[in-house]
Amino acid sequence: MVIDMSFRAHPSRRRRLALAATATLGAASLLTLAACSSSDDAGAKTTSGACPAAPVDVVVSVDQWGDLVSQLGGDCAQVSTVLASSSVDPHDYEPSPADAVKFTKAKLVVVNGADYDPWASKLAASSAKSAPVVDAGEVVGADDGANPHLWYSPDYVSKVADAVTQELETLAPDAKSYFEDQRTALTATLKPYTDLVAKLKSEAAGKTYGATEGVFDYMAQAVGLVDKTPEGFARAAANESDPSPADLKEFQTAIAAKQIDVLIYNTQTEGSIPEQVHQAAEKAGVPIVDVTETVAPGASSFEDWQVSQLTALAKALGVDA
Ligand SMILES: [Zn+2]
Numbered sequence: 001m002v003i004d005m006s007f008r009a010h011p012s013r014r015r016r017l018a019l020a021a022t023a024t025l026g027a028a029s030l031l032t033l034a035a036c037s038s039s040d041d042a043g044a045k046t047t048s049g050a051c052p053a054a055p056v057d058v059v060v061s062v063d064q065w066g067d068l069v070s071q072l073g074g075d076c077a078q079v080s081t082v083l084a085s086s087s088v089d090p091h092d093y094e095p096s097p098a099d100a101v102k103f104t105k106a107k108l109v110v111v112n113g114a115d116y117d118p119w120a121s122k123l124a125a126s127s128a129k130s131a132p133v134v135d136a137g138e139v140v141g142a143d144d145g146a147n148p149h150l151w152y153s154p155d156y157v158s159k160v161a162d163a164v165t166q167e168l169e170t171l172a173p174d175a176k177s178y179f180e181d182q183r184t185a186l187t188a189t190l191k192p193y194t195d196l197v198a199k200l201k202s203e204a205a206g207k208t209y210g211a212t213e214g215v216f217d218y219m220a221q222a223v224g225l226v227d228k229t230p231e232g233f234a235r236a237a238a239n240e241s242d243p244s245p246a247d248l249k250e251f252q253t254a255i256a257a258k259q260i261d262v263l264i265y266n267t268q269t270e271g272s273i274p275e276q277v278h279q280a281a282e283k284a285g286v287p288i289v290d291v292t293e294t295v296a297p298g299a300s301s302f303e304d305w306q307v308s309q310l311t312a313l314a315k316a317l318g319v320d321a
Contacts, residue, residue: 051076053174059106059128061120062090063295064151065136065160067302069110071189072164074182076175080106082120086268086294091240095119103127108167110160113137116148132167139163147238149293151302153218154197161186193303196310196321197222204317210251211264212274213237216291216309220264223313228260242273252280262316263288287316 051074058079060066066081073079082099083090100123103109109124111117114137124133137143140156150156165183169176197219205224211217214234220227227234230250236243243251254260255277263281265274267290281288289312292305299305314321 050074050178051175052178053172056107056168056171057105058108058110058168059102059124059131060110061117062112064293064302065110065112067295068157068161068186069164071186071301072161072179072182073168074178076172076178076182077108077168083117083294086292086297088294089268090117090294093117093119095123099123100127103131106131107171108164109133110164111135112148112150114142114146114148114150115144116150132171134160134163134167136160147214147217149215149218152216154194154222156218157190158187189301190303193306193310196307196314199321200224200310200314200317200319203319204314207261207317208259209262209264210254210260210277211237211266212277213266213269215266215293216264219310225262228254230254237269242271248273248276251277255280255286256284258284258286260286262286262313265290266293267291268293289313289316 053076055075056073056077058069058073058077060069060079060081062083063081063085066079066084070077070079080102082095082102083093099119103123104127106124106128109120109128109131111120111124111133113121113135116137121133121135124131136150136156137146137148139160140150140153142148142150142156150160161183165179168179172179200223207225208228209220209225210229211220211227211234214229214237217227230243230247232247233243233251236247255263260281263277263286265278265281265288278288280286289309291309295302296305296308299308311321
């Protein structure tokens, strides 16, 4: 499947709002807020003594990457994830002054990039000037027009993990072998996930899917599924606008005719249109696989989240997993 480079995840209106919010954060307000920010670090993971060097303070923009970075850093990193709540839509996020304060302590910043979390890159540039930034989009070569849901690509996850490890080693050279071990351990931890991807690819490649939103597209591509989402519907969803009645009808007709083997449904997208697609699939007996944009509530880790979705996908496609 070819990613349509004309897709825009973020209408320019949203981007202007985010930039305006950042611009109001003057240096004076940052100083006054710093004093009362200590109680605001609920997302930070405090680590214990197994690290041979001083732990690196890391700020990660979104939880889709935050858990992976925590696993890579282990006891040698203190990771603070800005958006760690599934109730917040990263596409619409405007940072608070307290978020800016988190960046002032960062020695390393990890962002998704690809125009998904531009507020985080801005805060890194203004509040963590000396901290290197791992930008997943830059690491994998996905520009601002690409589908920004990069964490759904197993290949991208691996590349970004390598880039994070490399930066951690540069920042704390005394912990180099520790970070190497953490990277190896992550590969082992992710094995159930990579095994499922491989199994789906060998047994379900060529099956078709439709999606209420493009969040899962990289994974669908990785396992060889063919995207049958009507193009107009997909483009509207990527623009966070409503598809035309004709686009919706086309999707419903394809579902009713069972031209789609599975419906990928983002449970974090609200609205009557995704609901109508969901109902069409229920009525036609097309299996539905729920996915989420951010780490699912109740999932204990990135791999836990992904394995649970992939297991549901395997079941929907008749793959024994
Ligand atoms: Zn999204």
